[in-house]
Structure formats: C-alpha cells, structure tokens
Amino acid sequence: MPYTDSPHPVHIDASLAGFSECHHDFVAQLHSALYLPELVEAAAKARVMANDLLKMFGHGVSRHHAEEENELFPAVLRAAESGPEFDKVRAMVDQLVGEHRDMEARWAQLQPEVEAVARGEVRAMDAALIQDMVQHFFAHAHFEEEHFLPLAQKVLGRDSESMAALGHALHQRHRQQEAADA
Structure with missing residues (x-):
C-alpha cells in the first residue's frame, strides 16, 4: 500500500x-x-552503573572483606568464651570467609563483562551470572546482619576493651588506606 x-x-x-x-x-x-535518544541514555546509565560496580568490588567490597577477616573476625574469636560460643563463632567465621572467596570467584567471572560495559562496548551480558552473584551476596549480607553481627555485639559487648581495640584497629586501617589512596 x-x-x-x-x-x-x-x-x-x-x-x-x-x-x-x-x-x-x-x-x-x-x-x-x-527511540534512539532513550537507548543512548540507557547505554550511558549502563556505563555509569558498570563503573560504580567496578569501584565497589575493587575498593569497597575487598576492603570490607579484609577488615572483617583481619580485624572483626579475629576480635570476636579472641573474645568468645571457650566451648559452644567459640565453636559457634568459629563455624560462622569459617562460613563467612568461605562466602567471601565464593563472591570473589563469582566477581572474577563477571568482571570482564562489566569492564566492557564500562568502556562503552555493546555486548550481551550473562544475566544468570549477575542474578546468581546478587542472590549470593544478599544471602551473605543477610546472614551477617541477622546472625553474626548480633553475636559479635554480644561477645565484644561483654568487654569494653575488646570493642575499643576493634574500633582503634579499624580507625588505624582506615587512616592507612586513606594515605595509600592519596
């Protein structure tokens, strides 16, 4: 027609x-x-989101895990009462450290795709891999928030010196990281 x-x-x-x-x-x-302007805007948002993820995993998550593994977990283990409490803390710490390694491995698989998006390259992304990583991260954070941190508060809260020592160690670590970043 x-x-x-x-x-x-x-x-x-x-x-x-x-x-x-x-x-x-x-x-x-x-x-x-x-629809082209809308798609260009979406691509720009994707680049920003990808760069934010790279920064989060490159600095935020890795530093957070290091603080937990080098400061928080040892402090709670030192302050835990021997017996069932210590055993419970040890099991939780082992689980959380294992989850950290698992998340690092998942991120290593996803990182090249995110880097490509950050560079503005158009490519298909593995949605299942992203979903899997997000679900595992949420489950990890939920376990820490609901189970480990309340136990850590109970254990460290019994001894103000343990809590103060943890605070001091974290403060020192942050100062060192800020100096290294400057």
Missing part, C-alpha cells in the same frame, strides 16, 4: 510502486529512530 495521508486509497502504477515502498521503509526506520 502506498504511503499517503489521504483517507482514500490511491492507486500507484507499478513503475512508481518502488518509490512508495522506499517511503514505507524510510518511515519505519525513522519511527524506530525516535
């Missing part, structure tokens, strides 16, 4: 039909172009 604004069909001769078909194709292509 020829492209026309007329409410009545117009007959176009076969010799002119090719021109009409071109108009249909052009109109369809231009209609699609209306």
